[in-house]
Structures are given as C-alpha cells and as structure tokens.
C-alpha cells in the first residue's frame with residue numbers, strides 16, 4: 033500500500049482572472065526624524081479606519097505584505113478599507129544608501145513618524161498590521177496614541193529589550209555570520225533555513241543582494257537596541273485596543289509572543305499559533321491569516337456576515353458559537369492550528385474554537 037507522507041504546502045491563491053490590484057500611489061513626507069515613504073491602495077471609506085502595515089527588518093512593504101494583500105480571499109476584506117503600507121526609512125525600492133554616520137531613527141522614533149503620515153493623509157484611526165520590528169513600532173505607536181488605534185495584528189512581536197545574555201549570543205553569532213544571515217535567522221526558523229526552499233532562496237537572494245544593505249543594517253541595529261515596551265497586566269502601560277498576536281509554531285519568536293500574550297489584557301487579546309507556517313505566516317499561510325483577520329475584523333464589528341462568502345459565513349458561525357467575539361470576552365483566546373485536516377483547535381486555557389481551514 034502506498035505510504036502517506038507529509039508534504040509542506042505553501043498556500044498560493046492569486047487574484048482571480050479579472051481581479052486587478054488597485055492602483056497604488058506612493059508618497060513621502062518629512063518628519064522630525066527624516067523622510068518616510070508609504071504606498072496607499074484604495075480610497076478612504078467613510079467611518080472606517082485605514083489598514084496601516086509596518087514591515088520587519090530585511091524586508092519592505094512589498095516583500096513583507098504583497099502575498100497577503102494579493103491573496104484572493106483577502107480582496108473581499110480589503111476592498112472595504114484604504115491601505116497604507118509604510119516603508120521604514122531607507123527600505124523603499126530604489127532608496128539611496130544613507131551617508132556614513134547617518135543617525136538612523138530608533139524604533140520609538142519610527143513610531144513617532146506615524147502621526148505625520150496620518151496627518152498628511154487626513155486619516156484619524158487605523159488598524160495596524162505589523163511584523164517583527166514593525167509590530168514593535170505599531171505597538172509603541174498604540175501606547176502613545178491609543179485613541180487612534182482601533183485594532184492591531186502583531187506577528188512575531190518581541191516586546192522586550194535585549195538582555196545581556198541576548199547581547200552576548202548576538203555578538204557571538206556576529207563573529208561567524210554575515211548581517212544577511214543574522215537577519216534571515218531573525219525572519220525564519222533554523223529548520224526553514226536548512227530546508228532551503230524556494231521561498232528561502234528568494235528571500236536570501238533579496239537580502240544578500242539588496243543595494244540598500246547598509247540601510248537594512250541600520251534598521252537591524254535599531255531593532256536590536258529597542259527598549260522594553262514594559263507591557264504589564266493591570267498596568268497603565270498596555271494596549272487598549274483589540275489585539276491579535278500571531279506566531280508560527282516553529283518561529284524564532286515563539287517564546288517572546290507567548291510571553292507577550294501573558295502580559296496583555298486577556299479580554300482584548302487573541303493569540304493565534306499557526307502550524308506549518310515557519311517564521312513568516314503572512315508569506316507562507318496567507319489563507320489562514322486572511323481567515324483569522326476576517327474574524328478579528330468581525331469582532332470589531334467591521335465585517336458583517338452579509339459581506340462574506342457563504343463558506344466564510346459558515347466558518348464564522350462555528351467560531352462564534354464556540355466563543356463570543358463581540359469584544360465582551362472574559363478571557364484570552366488561544367487559537368492554534370493543527371496541520372491535520374486543517375483544523376483550528378484551541379489550546380489552553382481550555383476554551384475551544386474550531387475553524388475549518
């Protein structure tokens with residue numbers, strides 16, 4: 033009898049024929065910390081926040097978010113929102129290399145640039161989606177401007193400053209690894225890197241041959257010098273909006289995200305641990321992330337089930353029947369996705385939600 037083998041499948045669901053990505057418009061604004069570039073897709077929708085994304089180190093808004101925002105099922109969501117994709121300074125395509133000695137902004141200063149973007153666009157509130165360093169930047173922004181953030185999707189967030197042990201490990205790795213390899217080790221799991229899939233080859237190539245590698249190193253240094261966000265349950269320093277924490281089940285930042293979950297308000301926070309997604313779920317599992325994002329928006333009252341496909345509606349019904357997602361939750365929700373049968377089933381604290389994927 034033929035043997036069943038597990039195969040790793042990267043989800044691919046491009047736009048349908050006739051579906052064309054909306055026209056993008058790229059802008060730059062001057063801020064007290066230098067200029068920042070961002071790309072806007074779609075038009076502002078009355079009474080709706082903008083979706084604002086912030087990418088991780090080694091990537092830019094396109095290489096970090098394009099597979100997610102161009103995913104077929106994502107279209108029915110994003111057509112309801114204007115999107116602002118921020119490039120950290122010097123990371124935009126064609127960015128000139130900063131002169132030697134250039135003082136790159138700290139992550140806190142990158143967060144302080146966001147009001148200039150929103151003011152320029154005349155947008156009052158956002159739903160943020162950030163990955164790694166970008167998740168930190170959006171969290172810092174949400175701490176200082178809580179009234180303007182309606183929700184946050186934080187992928188691979190590490191809210192802690194590096195401790196001296198981390199620094200020692202970082203220095204040691206630096207002796208034997210190049211900057212691109214260190215950044216790849218931040219983005220992907222060791223298993224993914226040694227598997228050297230097409231995706232890894234593609235991103236290794238992008239980062240190793242980036243004409244702005246010196247700028248990337250500056251963003252990397254700012255990330256490694258980040259301050260502690262100091263989240264604490266019951267403390268004033270916390271995220272006040274609904275938050276969806278996301279991490280791959282073998283991602284390098286799994287422990288940091290688990291710890292972050294334990295420090296945030298459980299009534300406002302969902303935790304999604306994704307199976308088979310490696311370090312970058314938005315690249316490898318855009319379908320599952322799209323579905324989770326849809327539930328997240330629904331919980332915020334933005335995606336009425338009438339806007340959703342029949343399949344999505346039935347999935348949502350199974351989620352809402354197992355747990356309320358109307359914002360009046362009494363405890364945190366953990367979603368973990370098992371690979372077998374593509375089911376989402378809960379882990380501790382014993383609150384079960386099942387979603388077919």
Ligand code: BEZ
Pocket residue numbers: 053054073093094097098101102110115117
């Ligand atoms: C968007 O529709 O927001 C989008 C499309 C392509 C790449 C990145 C974002």
